[in-house]
Amino acid sequence: MANGGMRAGDAVQLPVIQQSAAPTVADQVFDALKKSILTLELPPGIRISETEVAKLMGVSRQPVREAFKRLSKLGFLLIRPQSSTTVSLISEEAVLRARFIRTALEVKTCRTACSTISMGGMKVLEELVQDQKDAVSSEDRELFHLLDDRFHKEICNQAGVGYVWDLIHDNKSHMDRIRMLSLNPSSLRHALDEHIAILDAISATDPDSAEQAMESHLSRILVLIEEVRQQDHRWFSDTTY
Template sequence: MKNSVANAPKTHDEDLPLPVIRQATTPSVADQIFDALSQRILSLKLPPSTKISEAEVAKQMGVSRQPVREAFKRLAKLGFLYIRPQSSTTVSLISENAVLRARFIRTALEVKTSRTAADSLDADGLAALAALIEDQKAAIAEKDRDKFHALDDAFHREICVQSGVGYVWNLIHENKAHMDRVRMLTLNAASQKLALDDHIKIFTALTSNDADAVEQAMTEHLSRILVHIEAIKADTHTWFTEDTQ
């Protein structure tokens, strides 16, 4: 028995001892740069066609160029930066095709999620959504566009969380980014009020556990971008392209 144990082949973990990984408690430098730049791109503080350089971003943020380069590559992969090697990097134009694809994916996910919510939301979940609607009313009264946009996202995220599929919001958030730039172009007092009314319709259907009514309200809400996109393009045509860059 001893010989058989001694002659047994070594396992892989004995051949390749692995180091202990220390979990990061804060985002990496590249993550922080990515978040800062993506927020400014999606909010149009960095509008389409704006030139941006690794060196300048590194200088302003007090970091080396390597994490900036990593963030640039991530943003380019998502379609928000257009990198010309040995030339320049610019914020990409708004791709109409990318917006329409994002809207299709988001609608498919949120319709399914909202139907799940209609069957599963409890009193606490409904109370959380009601509180967000009141916060949205306050943001409109305060004329705080950025706050309303954040609360709009929070309302949709809360439907996912309260119905037990919070992980779906990560997919929605990842895919809706191209819609967000268009959303910021349309986010005036009238469109905020319209979005609020849509949220109230969705909430009312959820309180009645009416899955069909929730689906109809959610689909109508997410389809509004189709109605407005042509008018937006007419006003800011130089920011749009039908092609992905």
């Protein structure tokens, strides 16, 4: 390799990767465990093991190990080598940190979307809000949670900064648990109303109102923390993950 570069015909050979849109076994294990953690089927503090999960899901330990590592990186699992793996307790400090990051990024993103969004983009947001209305009517909190994320992600996309959602996604795991644990018929409707306010402000190309609506929406997590803590304070830890 002359000058440190690789050229066709050089001795170095790399395998051709076969790409597939289908989720891997590790992806499926990850998704199933994450859902179980968010819905409290696996509550904060419970111990789980690779062997146990592999046996219950009918897979080998390798994809379970990969899923555990991904969940640990997101803050959902606390892995103690040679000891135990537990579903992490909820760190209030981590929730507040995530809220600060989201507010700083999404308020600016929302303002930007007011001047960059297309008619097609507005249609996508409107359809997402309509889907949320349907989820509220059927009291489907898991679907609403999914649509909530899609709504916020789409605002980032329409502002031309889709990569911002990647930053948010990597920092919001504890915030997600608070949101899921607090979703009841009343809070679903409240969140929907807040999304409608955000949508109306963007539609009116009113950046000040959009900023205010988004900041108010993300600040509601402060109320939700107390609601969840009243359900079971043992779910919380002073540790930041």
